Amino acid sequence: MRTGSRSLVARIGAARHSWPGWLNESVDQLLRFAPAAILRWLDRRLLAGTEAPPLPAVQPAAIRLYIAPANFAGQGFEWARAVERGVAGATAVNMAFSSSADFAYPADQSVSEVVYRSSRFWQRRQWRAVRDAFTHVLIEAERPLFGRYFEGGVAGEVGALLSRGIDVAFLCHGTDVRLPSRHAGWEPDSPFRPGLWERTDDLERRARTNLELLARSGRRVFVSTPDLLLDIPSAEWLPVVVQPDRWQTKTPPMRSAVPIVVHAPSKAIVKGSDLIDPVLTRLDADGVIRYRRVQGVPAADMPEIYRESDIVLDQFRIGNYGVAACEALAAGRVVVSHVSTQVRDAVLTYSGRTLPIIESRAADLEMTLRRIIDRPEEAKAAATSGPDFVRGLHDGGRSAAVLEGWLSGGFPTAS
Numbered sequence: 001m002r003t004g005s006r007s008l009v010a011r012i013g014a015a016r017h018s019w020p021g022w023l024n025e026s027v028d029q030l031l032r033f034a035p036a037a038i039l040r041w042l043d044r045r046l047l048a049g050t051e052a053p054p055l056p057a058v059q060p061a062a063i064r065l066y067i068a069p070a071n072f073a074g075q076g077f078e079w080a081r082a083v084e085r086g087v088a089g090a091t092a093v094n095m096a097f098s099s100s101a102d103f104a105y106p107a108d109q110s111v112s113e114v115v116y117r118s119s120r121f122w123q124r125r126q127w128r129a130v131r132d133a134f135t136h137v138l139i140e141a142e143r144p145l146f147g148r149y150f151e152g153g154v155a156g157e158v159g160a161l162l163s164r165g166i167d168v169a170f171l172c173h174g175t176d177v178r179l180p181s182r183h184a185g186w187e188p189d190s191p192f193r194p195g196l197w198e199r200t201d202d203l204e205r206r207a208r209t210n211l212e213l214l215a216r217s218g219r220r221v222f223v224s225t226p227d228l229l230l231d232i233p234s235a236e237w238l239p240v241v242v243q244p245d246r247w248q249t250k251t252p253p254m255r256s257a258v259p260i261v262v263h264a265p266s267k268a269i270v271k272g273s274d275l276i277d278p279v280l281t282r283l284d285a286d287g288v289i290r291y292r293r294v295q296g297v298p299a300a301d302m303p304e305i306y307r308e309s310d311i312v313l314d315q316f317r318i319g320n321y322g323v324a325a326c327e328a329l330a331a332g333r334v335v336v337s338h339v340s341t342q343v344r345d346a347v348l349t350y351s352g353r354t355l356p357i358i359e360s361r362a363a364d365l366e367m368t369l370r371r372i373i374d375r376p377e378e379a380k381a382a383a384t385s386g387p388d389f390v391r392g393l394h395d396g397g398r399s400a401a402v403l404e405g406w407l408s409g410g411f412p413t414a415s
Helices: 002-018 021-032 036-046 072-086 113-118 120-133 153-163 180-186 200-217 226-230 273-285 299-307 323-330 341-351 362-374 377-393 397-407
Strands: 063-068 090-098 109-112 136-140 167-172 220-223 260-263 290-293 311-313 334-337
Touching: 063 072, 063 120, 063 397, 072 090, 072 136, 072 323, 072 397, 090 113, 109 113, 113 120, 120 153, 136 153, 136 397, 153 167, 153 200, 167 200, 180 200, 220 226, 220 397, 226 341, 260 273, 273 290, 273 362, 299 323, 311 323, 311 362, 323 334, 323 377, 334 362, 334 377, 341 377
Parallel strands: 063 090, 063 136, 090 109, 136 167, 167 220, 260 290, 260 311, 311 334
Antiparallel strands: none
Protein backbone atom coordinates (compact mmCIF):
# COMPACT_ATOMS: atom_id res chain seq x y z
CA MET A 1 0.00 0.00 0.00
CA ARG A 2 2.84 2.34 0.86
CA THR A 3 4.52 1.68 -2.48
CA GLY A 4 1.23 2.21 -4.28
CA SER A 5 0.63 5.57 -2.61
CA ARG A 6 4.14 6.68 -3.45
CA SER A 7 3.61 5.70 -7.09
CA LEU A 8 0.25 7.48 -7.26
CA VAL A 9 1.62 10.71 -5.77
CA ALA A 10 4.63 10.61 -8.09
CA ARG A 11 2.37 10.14 -11.14
CA ILE A 12 0.16 13.03 -10.07
CA GLY A 13 3.21 15.26 -9.52
CA ALA A 14 4.66 14.38 -12.91
CA ALA A 15 1.36 15.21 -14.62
CA ARG A 16 1.01 18.70 -13.17
CA HIS A 17 2.72 20.34 -16.13
CA SER A 18 -0.30 19.35 -18.27
CA TRP A 19 -2.92 20.72 -15.87
CA PRO A 20 -4.70 24.02 -16.56
CA GLY A 21 -3.28 27.07 -14.81
CA TRP A 22 -6.25 27.53 -12.49
CA LEU A 23 -5.90 23.96 -11.19
CA ASN A 24 -2.16 24.31 -10.54
CA GLU A 25 -2.77 27.59 -8.74
CA SER A 26 -5.47 26.01 -6.56
CA VAL A 27 -3.16 23.15 -5.61
CA ASP A 28 -0.33 25.59 -4.89
CA GLN A 29 -2.62 27.61 -2.62
CA LEU A 30 -3.56 24.51 -0.63
CA LEU A 31 0.06 23.40 -0.32
CA ARG A 32 1.16 26.86 0.79
CA PHE A 33 -0.79 26.45 4.04
CA ALA A 34 -0.52 22.70 4.52
CA PRO A 35 0.99 21.41 7.79
CA ALA A 36 4.68 20.55 7.67
CA ALA A 37 3.96 16.87 8.36
CA ILE A 38 1.82 16.62 5.22
CA LEU A 39 4.47 18.37 3.14
CA ARG A 40 7.13 15.96 4.37
CA TRP A 41 4.85 13.02 3.58
CA LEU A 42 4.35 14.32 0.04
CA ASP A 43 8.09 14.88 -0.36
CA ARG A 44 8.90 11.31 0.58
CA ARG A 45 6.54 10.00 -2.06
CA LEU A 46 7.04 12.58 -4.77
CA LEU A 47 10.82 13.00 -4.50
CA ALA A 48 11.76 9.35 -3.94
CA GLY A 49 13.48 10.01 -0.63
CA THR A 50 15.44 13.08 -1.74
CA GLU A 51 16.39 15.00 1.38
CA ALA A 52 15.92 18.74 1.76
CA PRO A 53 19.34 20.42 2.18
CA PRO A 54 20.34 22.34 5.33
CA LEU A 55 19.09 25.89 5.60
CA PRO A 56 21.46 28.71 4.56
CA ALA A 57 23.88 29.59 7.35
CA VAL A 58 24.64 33.30 7.65
CA GLN A 59 27.19 34.94 9.94
CA PRO A 60 26.15 37.88 12.15
CA ALA A 61 26.71 41.21 10.41
CA ALA A 62 24.97 44.51 9.81
CA ILE A 63 24.56 43.67 6.11
CA ARG A 64 23.55 40.10 5.23
CA LEU A 65 23.28 39.43 1.51
CA TYR A 66 21.56 36.45 -0.13
CA ILE A 67 22.40 35.74 -3.82
CA ALA A 68 20.32 33.14 -5.67
CA PRO A 69 19.40 30.93 -7.48
CA ALA A 70 21.51 30.60 -10.68
CA ASN A 71 25.24 30.70 -9.84
CA PHE A 72 26.14 30.56 -13.55
CA ALA A 73 29.86 29.79 -13.92
CA GLY A 74 30.08 29.93 -10.12
CA GLN A 75 29.56 33.68 -10.11
CA GLY A 76 26.99 33.84 -7.31
CA PHE A 77 29.56 32.21 -5.05
CA GLU A 78 32.34 34.53 -6.25
CA TRP A 79 30.29 37.70 -5.78
CA ALA A 80 29.39 36.56 -2.27
CA ARG A 81 33.08 36.14 -1.43
CA ALA A 82 33.90 39.50 -3.02
CA VAL A 83 31.34 41.20 -0.77
CA GLU A 84 32.77 39.56 2.33
CA ARG A 85 36.29 40.66 1.37
CA GLY A 86 35.46 44.14 0.18
CA VAL A 87 32.38 45.51 1.99
CA ALA A 88 32.84 46.42 5.65
CA GLY A 89 30.26 44.92 7.99
CA ALA A 90 28.85 42.57 5.36
CA THR A 91 28.47 38.84 4.97
CA ALA A 92 26.96 36.94 2.07
CA VAL A 93 25.51 33.54 1.16
CA ASN A 94 24.74 32.17 -2.27
CA MET A 95 22.30 29.44 -3.22
CA ALA A 96 22.04 27.53 -6.48
CA PHE A 97 19.75 24.83 -7.69
CA SER A 98 21.75 22.21 -9.53
CA SER A 99 21.36 19.30 -11.90
CA SER A 100 23.61 16.45 -13.00
CA ALA A 101 24.58 18.49 -16.08
CA ASP A 102 26.26 21.24 -14.04
CA PHE A 103 30.03 21.78 -14.01
CA ALA A 104 30.40 21.38 -10.22
CA TYR A 105 30.90 25.04 -9.41
CA PRO A 106 31.06 25.78 -5.68
CA ALA A 107 28.01 27.16 -3.87
CA ASP A 108 27.26 27.95 -0.24
CA GLN A 109 23.94 26.13 -0.52
CA SER A 110 23.39 23.67 -3.35
CA VAL A 111 19.83 22.45 -3.83
CA SER A 112 18.89 19.69 -6.25
CA GLU A 113 16.62 20.85 -9.04
CA VAL A 114 13.89 18.41 -8.08
CA VAL A 115 13.80 19.75 -4.51
CA TYR A 116 13.91 23.37 -5.70
CA ARG A 117 11.00 22.88 -8.09
CA SER A 118 8.85 20.35 -6.27
CA SER A 119 9.43 20.30 -2.51
CA ARG A 120 6.87 22.46 -0.74
CA PHE A 121 8.50 21.60 2.55
CA TRP A 122 11.85 22.99 1.38
CA GLN A 123 10.31 26.03 -0.33
CA ARG A 124 8.48 27.11 2.82
CA ARG A 125 11.47 26.49 5.11
CA GLN A 126 13.77 28.35 2.72
CA TRP A 127 11.44 31.35 2.52
CA ARG A 128 11.20 31.60 6.28
CA ALA A 129 14.98 31.28 6.66
CA VAL A 130 15.69 34.00 4.10
CA ARG A 131 13.07 36.43 5.39
CA ASP A 132 14.37 36.07 8.97
CA ALA A 133 18.12 36.09 8.31
CA PHE A 134 18.97 38.51 5.47
CA THR A 135 18.86 42.24 4.90
CA HIS A 136 19.44 42.19 1.12
CA VAL A 137 18.54 39.77 -1.67
CA LEU A 138 20.07 39.72 -5.14
CA ILE A 139 17.91 37.76 -7.59
CA GLU A 140 19.84 36.18 -10.45
CA ALA A 141 18.44 35.86 -13.99
CA GLU A 142 14.90 36.76 -12.85
CA ARG A 143 14.39 33.21 -11.62
CA PRO A 144 12.24 32.35 -8.59
CA LEU A 145 14.09 31.99 -5.31
CA PHE A 146 11.59 29.58 -3.76
CA GLY A 147 10.33 27.45 -6.63
CA ARG A 148 6.54 27.69 -7.01
CA TYR A 149 5.93 28.81 -3.44
CA PHE A 150 4.76 32.36 -4.19
CA GLU A 151 1.73 33.24 -6.24
CA GLY A 152 2.92 35.61 -8.95
CA GLY A 153 6.37 34.05 -9.17
CA VAL A 154 9.33 36.42 -8.88
CA ALA A 155 7.10 39.51 -8.64
CA GLY A 156 5.33 37.90 -5.67
CA GLU A 157 8.65 37.13 -4.04
CA VAL A 158 9.85 40.71 -4.46
CA GLY A 159 6.68 42.06 -2.87
CA ALA A 160 6.97 39.66 0.06
CA LEU A 161 10.64 40.48 0.66
CA LEU A 162 10.05 44.24 0.51
CA SER A 163 7.17 43.92 2.96
CA ARG A 164 9.67 42.42 5.42
CA GLY A 165 12.04 45.40 5.00
CA ILE A 166 14.49 43.42 2.87
CA ASP A 167 16.10 45.31 -0.01
CA VAL A 168 15.93 43.54 -3.36
CA ALA A 169 17.94 43.99 -6.55
CA PHE A 170 18.21 42.05 -9.80
CA LEU A 171 21.27 40.62 -11.51
CA CYS A 172 21.01 39.78 -15.21
CA HIS A 173 23.38 37.25 -16.76
CA GLY A 174 22.79 37.14 -20.53
CA THR A 175 20.06 35.36 -22.46
CA ASP A 176 17.60 36.19 -19.68
CA VAL A 177 17.47 39.81 -20.95
CA ARG A 178 19.48 39.92 -24.20
CA LEU A 179 16.90 40.58 -26.92
CA PRO A 180 17.60 38.29 -29.89
CA SER A 181 15.88 40.69 -32.29
CA ARG A 182 18.14 43.56 -31.24
CA HIS A 183 21.28 41.46 -31.23
CA ALA A 184 20.59 39.97 -34.66
CA GLY A 185 20.07 43.46 -36.02
CA TRP A 186 23.61 44.67 -35.31
CA GLU A 187 25.78 41.54 -34.98
CA PRO A 188 26.46 39.82 -38.34
CA ASP A 189 27.33 36.47 -36.73
CA SER A 190 24.57 36.58 -34.11
CA PRO A 191 23.28 33.13 -33.09
CA PHE A 192 19.80 34.66 -33.21
CA ARG A 193 19.74 35.14 -36.97
CA PRO A 194 16.98 33.18 -38.74
CA GLY A 195 17.47 29.44 -38.99
CA LEU A 196 20.43 29.13 -36.59
CA TRP A 197 18.93 28.34 -33.20
CA GLU A 198 15.57 26.74 -32.54
CA ARG A 199 15.33 28.48 -29.15
CA THR A 200 15.45 32.03 -30.54
CA ASP A 201 11.70 32.71 -30.46
CA ASP A 202 11.44 31.37 -26.89
CA LEU A 203 14.42 33.48 -25.82
CA GLU A 204 12.85 36.58 -27.37
CA ARG A 205 9.65 36.02 -25.38
CA ARG A 206 11.58 35.33 -22.18
CA ALA A 207 13.78 38.41 -22.55
CA ARG A 208 10.76 40.67 -23.18
CA THR A 209 8.95 39.20 -20.18
CA ASN A 210 11.98 39.68 -17.95
CA LEU A 211 12.60 43.24 -19.16
CA GLU A 212 8.98 44.08 -18.37
CA LEU A 213 9.39 42.56 -14.88
CA LEU A 214 12.49 44.66 -14.24
CA ALA A 215 10.77 47.83 -15.41
CA ARG A 216 7.67 47.18 -13.28
CA SER A 217 9.68 46.31 -10.18
CA GLY A 218 11.53 49.61 -10.02
CA ARG A 219 14.41 47.81 -8.32
CA ARG A 220 18.12 48.31 -8.89
CA VAL A 221 19.49 46.23 -11.77
CA PHE A 222 23.01 44.90 -12.31
CA VAL A 223 24.35 43.15 -15.41
CA SER A 224 27.28 40.75 -15.44
CA THR A 225 28.63 41.82 -18.84
CA PRO A 226 28.75 45.28 -20.46
CA ASP A 227 26.98 44.25 -23.68
CA LEU A 228 23.77 43.93 -21.66
CA LEU A 229 23.82 47.68 -21.08
CA LEU A 230 22.42 47.91 -24.62
CA ASP A 231 19.31 46.06 -23.41
CA ILE A 232 19.10 47.82 -20.02
CA PRO A 233 20.79 51.25 -20.27
CA SER A 234 19.87 52.11 -16.67
CA ALA A 235 21.66 49.05 -15.26
CA GLU A 236 25.06 48.94 -13.57
CA TRP A 237 27.86 46.68 -14.73
CA LEU A 238 28.87 44.17 -12.05
CA PRO A 239 32.12 42.61 -13.33
CA VAL A 240 32.44 38.85 -13.20
CA VAL A 241 34.98 37.52 -10.69
CA VAL A 242 37.78 34.99 -11.04
CA GLN A 243 40.51 33.99 -8.60
CA PRO A 244 43.78 35.11 -10.24
CA ASP A 245 46.02 32.91 -8.09
CA ARG A 246 44.11 29.81 -9.11
CA TRP A 247 44.91 30.39 -12.77
CA GLN A 248 48.41 31.84 -12.72
CA THR A 249 51.33 29.92 -14.16
CA LYS A 250 55.02 30.58 -14.75
CA THR A 251 54.89 28.81 -18.11
CA PRO A 252 54.70 31.41 -20.90
CA PRO A 253 52.59 30.87 -24.04
CA MET A 254 53.90 30.46 -27.59
CA ARG A 255 56.84 28.25 -26.62
CA SER A 256 56.56 26.10 -29.72
CA ALA A 257 56.36 26.78 -33.43
CA VAL A 258 53.17 24.70 -33.40
CA PRO A 259 50.99 26.22 -30.66
CA ILE A 260 48.29 24.36 -28.72
CA VAL A 261 44.95 26.05 -29.43
CA VAL A 262 42.10 25.41 -26.97
CA HIS A 263 38.40 26.08 -27.45
CA ALA A 264 36.15 25.20 -24.48
CA PRO A 265 32.58 26.27 -25.29
CA SER A 266 30.00 26.18 -22.52
CA LYS A 267 27.31 26.41 -25.23
CA ALA A 268 28.57 25.79 -28.74
CA ILE A 269 25.87 27.72 -30.63
CA VAL A 270 26.47 30.85 -28.54
CA LYS A 271 30.26 30.59 -28.73
CA GLY A 272 30.23 30.09 -32.51
CA SER A 273 31.99 26.72 -32.43
CA ASP A 274 30.33 25.76 -35.71
CA LEU A 275 31.98 28.74 -37.38
CA ILE A 276 35.53 27.93 -36.30
CA ASP A 277 35.76 24.14 -35.93
CA PRO A 278 36.29 23.44 -39.66
CA VAL A 279 39.13 25.98 -39.88
CA LEU A 280 40.82 24.70 -36.74
CA THR A 281 40.49 21.06 -37.75
CA ARG A 282 42.12 21.81 -41.11
CA LEU A 283 44.94 23.83 -39.55
CA ASP A 284 45.55 20.97 -37.13
CA ALA A 285 45.69 18.47 -40.00
CA ASP A 286 48.17 20.73 -41.82
CA GLY A 287 50.44 20.86 -38.75
CA VAL A 288 49.98 24.61 -38.25
CA ILE A 289 48.42 24.21 -34.78
CA ARG A 290 47.46 21.48 -32.35
CA TYR A 291 43.73 21.92 -31.79
CA ARG A 292 42.10 20.82 -28.55
CA ARG A 293 38.30 21.06 -28.33
CA VAL A 294 37.24 20.82 -24.65
CA GLN A 295 33.65 20.23 -23.56
CA GLY A 296 31.89 18.87 -20.49
CA VAL A 297 35.01 19.18 -18.33
CA PRO A 298 34.53 19.94 -14.60
CA ALA A 299 35.48 23.48 -13.59
CA ALA A 300 38.24 22.16 -11.32
CA ASP A 301 40.13 20.73 -14.33
CA MET A 302 40.19 23.88 -16.42
CA PRO A 303 43.25 25.62 -14.86
CA GLU A 304 45.52 22.77 -15.93
CA ILE A 305 44.02 22.73 -19.43
CA TYR A 306 44.70 26.45 -19.84
CA ARG A 307 48.23 26.16 -18.44
CA GLU A 308 49.05 23.58 -21.09
CA SER A 309 47.70 25.76 -23.90
CA ASP A 310 49.18 28.64 -25.87
CA ILE A 311 46.10 30.23 -27.45
CA VAL A 312 42.55 30.18 -26.08
CA LEU A 313 39.63 30.88 -28.40
CA ASP A 314 36.58 32.21 -26.57
CA GLN A 315 33.53 33.16 -28.67
CA PHE A 316 32.67 34.49 -32.12
CA ARG A 317 28.93 35.22 -32.17
CA ILE A 318 27.91 37.37 -29.18
CA GLY A 319 30.59 40.10 -29.25
CA ASN A 320 31.19 39.90 -25.52
CA TYR A 321 33.65 38.43 -23.00
CA GLY A 322 32.93 36.70 -19.72
CA VAL A 323 34.24 34.28 -17.14
CA ALA A 324 36.01 31.87 -19.52
CA ALA A 325 37.96 34.68 -21.21
CA CYS A 326 38.93 36.16 -17.83
CA GLU A 327 40.22 32.79 -16.65
CA ALA A 328 42.36 32.43 -19.77
CA LEU A 329 43.67 35.98 -19.36
CA ALA A 330 44.50 35.27 -15.71
CA ALA A 331 46.47 32.25 -16.89
CA GLY A 332 48.52 34.50 -19.16
CA ARG A 333 47.32 32.85 -22.34
CA VAL A 334 46.89 34.49 -25.74
CA VAL A 335 43.12 35.01 -25.92
CA VAL A 336 41.44 35.44 -29.30
CA SER A 337 37.75 36.33 -29.60
CA HIS A 338 35.28 38.67 -31.23
CA VAL A 339 34.55 41.48 -28.76
CA SER A 340 32.47 44.40 -29.99
CA THR A 341 33.63 48.00 -29.99
CA GLN A 342 30.85 48.82 -27.52
CA VAL A 343 32.20 46.32 -25.00
CA ARG A 344 35.82 47.38 -25.48
CA ASP A 345 34.86 51.04 -25.05
CA ALA A 346 32.88 50.22 -21.89
CA VAL A 347 35.91 48.44 -20.40
CA LEU A 348 38.17 51.39 -21.18
CA THR A 349 35.69 53.94 -19.80
CA TYR A 350 34.99 51.95 -16.65
CA SER A 351 38.52 50.86 -15.79
CA GLY A 352 40.92 52.94 -17.86
CA ARG A 353 42.34 49.65 -19.17
CA THR A 354 42.45 48.19 -22.66
CA LEU A 355 40.96 44.73 -22.95
CA PRO A 356 43.92 42.45 -23.88
CA ILE A 357 41.87 40.10 -26.05
CA ILE A 358 43.03 39.87 -29.66
CA GLU A 359 40.13 40.71 -31.93
CA SER A 360 39.03 38.31 -34.63
CA ARG A 361 35.80 37.41 -36.29
CA ALA A 362 35.29 33.79 -37.25
CA ALA A 363 35.82 34.54 -40.93
CA ASP A 364 39.23 36.05 -40.15
CA LEU A 365 40.39 33.43 -37.65
CA GLU A 366 42.83 31.58 -39.91
CA MET A 367 44.50 34.84 -40.89
CA THR A 368 44.63 35.93 -37.24
CA LEU A 369 46.20 32.67 -36.06
CA ARG A 370 48.78 32.64 -38.84
CA ARG A 371 49.72 36.24 -38.00
CA ILE A 372 50.15 35.32 -34.32
CA ILE A 373 52.34 32.35 -35.23
CA ASP A 374 54.46 34.30 -37.73
CA ARG A 375 54.80 37.43 -35.56
CA PRO A 376 54.12 36.42 -31.95
CA GLU A 377 55.51 39.51 -30.18
CA GLU A 378 52.20 41.44 -30.09
CA ALA A 379 50.29 38.36 -28.94
CA LYS A 380 52.84 37.65 -26.21
CA ALA A 381 52.54 41.25 -24.98
CA ALA A 382 48.74 40.89 -24.76
CA ALA A 383 49.12 37.62 -22.88
CA THR A 384 51.60 39.20 -20.46
CA SER A 385 49.14 41.97 -19.63
CA GLY A 386 46.25 39.54 -19.07
CA PRO A 387 46.88 38.70 -15.39
CA ASP A 388 47.28 42.36 -14.46
CA PHE A 389 44.06 43.23 -16.30
CA VAL A 390 42.16 40.55 -14.40
CA ARG A 391 43.57 41.64 -11.04
CA GLY A 392 42.55 45.21 -11.78
CA LEU A 393 38.97 44.54 -12.89
CA HIS A 394 37.90 40.96 -12.23
CA ASP A 395 39.42 39.85 -8.90
CA GLY A 396 36.31 40.93 -6.96
CA GLY A 397 37.48 44.34 -5.74
CA ARG A 398 35.60 46.32 -8.38
CA SER A 399 32.56 44.08 -8.00
CA ALA A 400 32.47 44.63 -4.24
CA ALA A 401 32.66 48.39 -4.79
CA VAL A 402 29.70 48.27 -7.19
CA LEU A 403 27.58 46.24 -4.78
CA GLU A 404 28.59 48.41 -1.82
CA GLY A 405 26.84 51.34 -3.48
CA TRP A 406 23.61 49.38 -3.18
CA LEU A 407 24.23 47.54 0.10
CA SER A 408 25.08 50.73 1.99
CA GLY A 409 22.15 52.68 0.58
CA GLY A 410 19.61 52.04 3.30
CA PHE A 411 16.39 50.05 3.23
CA PRO A 412 13.33 50.52 1.03
CA THR A 413 9.68 50.47 1.86
CA ALA A 414 7.24 48.15 0.16
CA SER A 415 5.91 49.55 -3.09
